[in-house]
Amino acid sequence: MIAAGLHGLVLDHALAYLLAVLYLLSFVPFWRFVNRTVPAAAPAAAGEREAARGWFDVPDGFGFHPGHSWARGIGNRTFKVGIDDFARSVVGPITGVTLPGIGARVRRGEVAWTLHGSAGSLPMVAPVDGEVVAVNRGASLASGRVETDPYGEGWLLEVRQPSGIRGAEGLLSGAKARAWMESVAERLHRAFAPELGPVAADGGTPVHGIGVGLAPADWDRLVEDFFLNPTGDGRA
Amino acid sequence: MGNAATGFGDRLFLGMRFRDYVRSLMTPGNVLAGGIVALGVAAIAYRFWMGLGAATNLTQATPWGLWIGFDMLCGVALAAGGFTLAAAVHLLGLKAYEPVVRPAILTGFLGYLFAVIGLMCDLGQPWRIPYPIFYQYGVTSVMFEVGWCVFLYLTVLALEFSPAFLEWMGFKALRKRVGQVMLALIVLGVLLSTLHQSSLGSLFLMAPGKMHPLWYSPYIPLFFFVSAIVAGISMVIVESGLSHRAFHHRLSPDRPADLDGLTLGLARGGAVVMFAYLFLRLLGLSEDGRWRELASPAGGWLAMELVGLTLVPCLMFAWASRHRRADVARIAAGLAVLGIVVNRVNVSVVAWRFGAPDHYVPSWIEITVSVALVTAGVLMFRWIVNRMPVLNVEEERS
Numbered sequence: 001m002i003a004a005g006l007h008g009l010v011l012d013h014a015l016a017y018l019l020a021v022l023y024l025l026s027f028v029p030f031w032r033f034v035n036r037t038v039p040a041a042a043p044a045a046a047g048e049r050e051a052a053r054g055w056f057d058v059p060d061g062f063g064f065h066p067g068h069s070w071a072r073g074i075g076n077r078t079f080k081v082g083i084d085d086f087a088r089s090v091v092g093p094i095t096g097v098t099l100p101g102i103g104a105r106v107r108r109g110e111v112a113w114t115l116h117g118s119a120g121s122l123p124m125v126a127p128v129d130g131e132v133v134a135v136n137r138g139a140s141l142a143s144g145r146v147e148t149d150p151y152g153e154g155w156l157l158e159v160r161q162p163s164g165i166r167g168a169e170g171l172l173s174g175a176k177a178r179a180w181m182e183s184v185a186e187r188l189h190r191a192f193a194p195e196l197g198p199v200a201a202d203g204g205t206p207v208h209g210i211g212v213g214l215a216p217a218d219w220d221r222l223v224e225d226f227f228l229n230p231t232g233d234g235r236a
Numbered sequence: 237m238g239n240a241a242t243g244f245g246d247r248l249f250l251g252m253r254f255r256d257y258v259r260s261l262m263t264p265g266n267v268l269a270g271g272i273v274a275l276g277v278a279a280i281a282y283r284f285w286m287g288l289g290a291a292t293n294l295t296q297a298t299p300w301g302l303w304i305g306f307d308m309l310c311g312v313a314l315a316a317g318g319f320t321l322a323a324a325v326h327l328l329g330l331k332a333y334e335p336v337v338r339p340a341i342l343t344g345f346l347g348y349l350f351a352v353i354g355l356m357c358d359l360g361q362p363w364r365i366p367y368p369i370f371y372q373y374g375v376t377s378v379m380f381e382v383g384w385c386v387f388l389y390l391t392v393l394a395l396e397f398s399p400a401f402l403e404w405m406g407f408k409a410l411r412k413r414v415g416q417v418m419l420a421l422i423v424l425g426v427l428l429s430t431l432h433q434s435s436l437g438s439l440f441l442m443a444p445g446k447m448h449p450l451w452y453s454p455y456i457p458l459f460f461f462v463s464a465i466v467a468g469i470s471m472v473i474v475e476s477g478l479s480h481r482a483f484h485h486r487l488s489p490d491r492p493a494d495l496d497g498l499t500l501g502l503a504r505g506g507a508v509v510m511f512a513y514l515f516l517r518l519l520g521l522s523e524d525g526r527w528r529e530l531a532s533p534a535g536g537w538l539a540m541e542l543v544g545l546t547l548v549p550c551l552m553f554a555w556a557s558r559h560r561r562a563d564v565a566r567i568a569a570g571l572a573v574l575g576i577v578v579n580r581v582n583v584s585v586v587a588w589r590f591g592a593p594d595h596y597v598p599s600w601i602e603i604t605v606s607v608a609l610v611t612a613g614v615l616m617f618r619w620i621v622n623r624m625p626v627l628n629v630e631e632e633r634s
Contacts, residue, residue: 015522023515034507034554105252129251162251 055185057085058178059151063171065127066180067109067228070151071171074158079128082155083115083146086184087124090211090222091117094147099156104132106159109228113156115146119211120219125228126159127171134158184226247404247623269611276608279601283357293599298588300358302598305584306606307354309436310577311347312386313460316468317475318344318393319429322422324505336498338400338626339479340472345393346617350609352390357605378438385432392425404624434461440583450529450538451587453520462513467576469506470549473499473569483621496562503565506572507553514546534590541582545575 062070068087071079088094098114106112112126136155138145146154172180188210211219249257283291294301317340324330325337356362368374368383395414402411437460444452453459480495521527529535552568555561585596598606621627 012522012525015527016519019515019518019522023512027511030511030554031508034504034557037558037560105256107250162246 056089056181057151058181060174062151062177063127063173064177064180065108065125065171067125067127068226069112069124069127071127071159076160077130077162078133078158078160079130080155081112081127081157081159083124083150084181085150086181087115087122087227088147088150090226091115091119091122093118094144097146097156099135100132102132102135106130106132106157117211119214122211122223122227126157128159128161130159130161132157133160188226250622269615272611273608273615276605276612279604279608280357282601283605288358288360291599291601293596293602295594295596297592297594298596300584300588301596302585302602302606303354303358305581306577307609308351308358309580309584311351311354312433312436313464313467313576313580314471314573315344315347315351316429316433316464317472318396318468319425320465320468321472322396323426326419326422327426333498333501335627336472336476336502338397339475339621340468341393341396342400342617342620342626343471343475344468345390345397346613348386348390348393350613352386354606354609378435378442381435382432382439385428385435389425389428389432392421392428396421396425400620400624400626429464430461433464434458436460437583443588446589447583448529448534448587448590449524449526450521450532450534451583453523453526455516455520455523456583459513459516459520462509462516463576463579465509466506466513466572469502469509470569470572470576473502473506473566474573477566477569479621479627482618483627496560499562499565500557500560503553503562503568504557506569507550507557510546510550510553510572514542514550517542517546534587537582537586541575541578545571545578549575 058064062072062084064070064084068084069081070084071081074080094115094117096116098116100106100112106126106129108127108129109125111123113124115122115124135157136145138153146156148154211222214222245254252260279291288294292301292303321333321337321340325333356365359365365383368380369387374380396418398414399411399418402408402414434457437457440447440452440456441454476495476499521530530538549568549571552564552571556563556565556568589595
């Protein structure tokens, strides 16, 4: 009985020591495994970044929202608002735009208008908060202005902000905006490389209407991932 | 930024007229959440009106149930992201993680707040909760340390989060003052968390005879502390992933690019801590031959906890970190959070008088209150994030 007890005690202690040694021996390889990324990942990412560089136009003087809309201050707490080159390229050729009416209130990050194009309908989020004081009717009539000049004649709304509500701060501009757009293009290349086909592979720029060739599920994924359409109740 | 010039009503109702604001709340999700909270309030009222005996399935033999096992122990463990991230950023200098500190502190504050509300429901004489602080210390009880630490740490968390509130209100001078003592608050927070995360485990040291040997261990305090770090890291990954999806309109444009990198960094930390935690748990099993119980039905349930909800997420964290897959890291974090919840419920409820014929099963009132508290916590998190500078600290400070 005493011998059996002693045997059990020795076994328990042996197990404890074994576990301690096992931990020490396995920790170093585990640490190395965790801290080393797969070597192939870096060159691939660099290649994607290089391939995606300069795909989309990002002019100075505009504040860009990650939902691919822009805002540009025109004084008196009023902003001109429109879509960026990425949105134009994805949805085009554009067949129409559904705009909110004058007096409607738009909120930054929430759907404010819908772009209609050959690829499908694309609900887009506003870059700033405020009240719509003017709409570009020419844009909604598929005149081609949004498609040919999204940063100029193709503006969509004029939005005036009430006193004290945040302005355009937090929107990206200049070099920061260009770096952001490059990362977007890189993500697009990575996510839809097969669908983008030889256009991306040969180092060229994507065709106008990138979304046209996508399957419905891929289109939905692109809209959700790249245009930040809120899907649930985001406010309380 | 601009808040000082904004009316309080504008800030409260997100720049909308009150009527428009109320109308904007009338969504199916909000109505459902409101219904759950209302049901929870009614259940709490019933508990205080009729007493613990009528409202719960707790007995003298099983005095701790869902409200302690889930609301208190899980709430406190999952709130550990606050002290973990604050220590990483402000004490260890890992400044890259600063964007997730405020959400982590807010999660921590709300976790503790609702844990205390759950505790108030569970206490037979809740009006005596200030006794260990002001009246009758009871210094020989583990509860003394738990009570003091939770009381002090809840206060520290409120102060740690106060800069966001003060910036929202436009109280710049006071905000500056709080900023000057922030480092001291963070040191105090880490100290208090270390003390009481482990002392919550110490509570179970007094009942070795009532607990199943597979979950009882003299090292429970250590298990609780180390697993709280896992819980904190995992919860920050889960919370930041969900916030990223739910609060697009509050996010700074460059945040989406950062989030995956931060998630992978946290996953790396989570993998290493979980690896150590797993071996500690196995060492606990080797103590006094507890491993011999592994062949029992309880052993299967423990294997599920240790393999399915500890080893698997640990390896997933490691793999995600190595292959730079933030999506896998988020799934692993979800599993790890579930693993901590299962562990705390196992220790405080399942392992308690395991196999006894009158084994405890929570009443529907207990379940209703717990679900309502979690729902209220999520709603409050959303309410605060929609108003105060929590996700975009840099932007709002500029």
